[in-house]
Amino acid sequence: MAPHPRGSRLRRALLGALVTASVAGPISGAARSTAVPAPAPAASAPLRATTPAALAERYAAGRDAIRAAERTATRDGHRWRAAMLRAMADPARSFLFFDGRDGGRAAEVFGDLSQAERIAVLVPGADTNLDRYGLLRGGALRLARKLGDRSAIIAWLGYRTPSTTSLEALTLDRADTAAPDLRAFVRELSTARPAARISLLCHSYGSVVCARAAPGLNVADIVLYGSVGTAADTAAALRTRATVWAGRGTADWVAHVPHMRLRLPFATIGFGTDPVSPGFGARLFAAGDGGHSDYLDSGSLSLRNIARIVSGQTPADA
Template sequence: MRRFGRTMVTAALAVAVVGGTAGWASGDSQSAVTGPPPGSAAWRADTVGGRPLPDPARTAPREMARFFAGLDAAARQALVRSHPLVVGNLDGAPLPLRYEANRLAVAATGEARYASLGAPDRQILAFDPRGRGQVAEVFGDLEHAAHVSVVVPGSDNDATNHDARRKPATGPAGMARALRAAAGDGTAVVAWTGYTTPVGVGLDAADGRLAEAGAVRLARLTEGLDAVGAPDPVLFCHSYGSVVCGLAARHTDATDIVAFGSPGMRADTAADLHTGARVWAARGPSDWIADVPNVEFAGIGHGADPTSADFGARRVPAADVQGHTGYFTPGTQSLAAFAAIANGELR
């Protein structure tokens, strides 16, 4: 009974801290964007060479890769022109086709907030304008890279601010650019704003509902990378993104999972993630995430602190990291370690 009382007090404290002084109203409840890409109904109704097209909702990435391998260049281009939103989001489809399809899809929206994503030099791996918008962008040569990393961001990220102006080396695209610059040309980095993130500080940030939906999409992404012959990835998981990675861990082929600025991974220990990946954790001395109690009660909170000794993750040096978003700042110990992990040099 005494233990239950302590748990209730801790849970109440978690709610108070995560809620902040503005309370739960400071966060807007979000509906997770899930399922096949927009335009899938028209895709399913179409044919190529008299054959039906594979269902985006049911076809595994490896099967999708085999389907495209059996098409000639003209048939592929016809599908890109007719169904850009579908082709651009098909895990297992050839990477150049996805980049081309997403340029067309961005242009077709006619929305100024997405216009920069359609620039010729951008390699947009996925683009979905539903809701607040989702996007994945590649930095480097994903087709020929010796190593691949995926940056999984936390709250308040979407297609409109994926590459917004903020402090250098922060935000999904900023972190990916910084990691690519530090790791070198042999590493490609995917900035994956590919799930519906929480907005503000509220129940969405304190529970796992959006993370559960995001984990399914992250696992699918890694399956798609494998289907096109990319190396097994390293996952760099920031803040609420580490909750997503924790739930997806057992369903990915990641070689390493790095949690930083993490409120928890919905696991008591690294072993509870049930992954063969090496698990790493970092937290800077001034990161406010340290003030969030590491509990999980009645669905609220995300569990143990990944940087604690009991959790059992490998520690990443972060003594010179400033704040909650400074982990990729050039010159920091954390970025140097991240680059070494990305290149398979730190084990």
């Protein structure tokens, strides 16, 4: 059945309102944003093994990069960033890579990667950067506690995320830039831990990044939660052997975003089919009644079910 013309016009009107807000937001907020300089980190060799010695070397390199960024922040008077970086450089924390430039890039490991039988890579969405890293880290910690031994969680802040109130949050540009780096990172993990079960956990705009990286990746699951879409009409169009899962909390505002693609003269806006819709073809999991940032909250149904998926188990209905 063809879509009702009135409904189609309404969706386009809503999408147009989003575009207007996206263009206006950065202009009003530009004066408040302040870049924090950081030095370029030393190049890291590929992680070819996850022996304790190999990981210790990689973690030491990450810590050196963090400390170099902390010295620069201190020198330039960015006291809040310097304090945060000092905490990140704690020897009890483990980073496979770190780059403090341009909003920040990092991959923090929770759990013992050298013994992990299950590895979950968290791919965050818009507005995730070093200044807002706590939400990503907190979710990774809670998931690590839920999964327990023989599991490792990697918080992959491996790309420059768009601002929620920017036009880039409605286009593929940032995802297409990020996808090759995510693909290379996951393949490196697959080579280093060939027997481990690897899952991609993709939140919000991170779903677009995962979708663009998906073809050919050796992962067991791609979990889309709070997803804005994937720019694919169906799960099959992602061209992956992984099981594609989708879930959304009942209080998540993403449910009210028009799931469509609108081709304009200057860009194509939107990400198409809603991943939790029957037509997309993902396996659905119950995500409870939380909002857009609540999927990995302690005690939540969504956290329990995401942990079950990572473990290779069937999600619970309630």
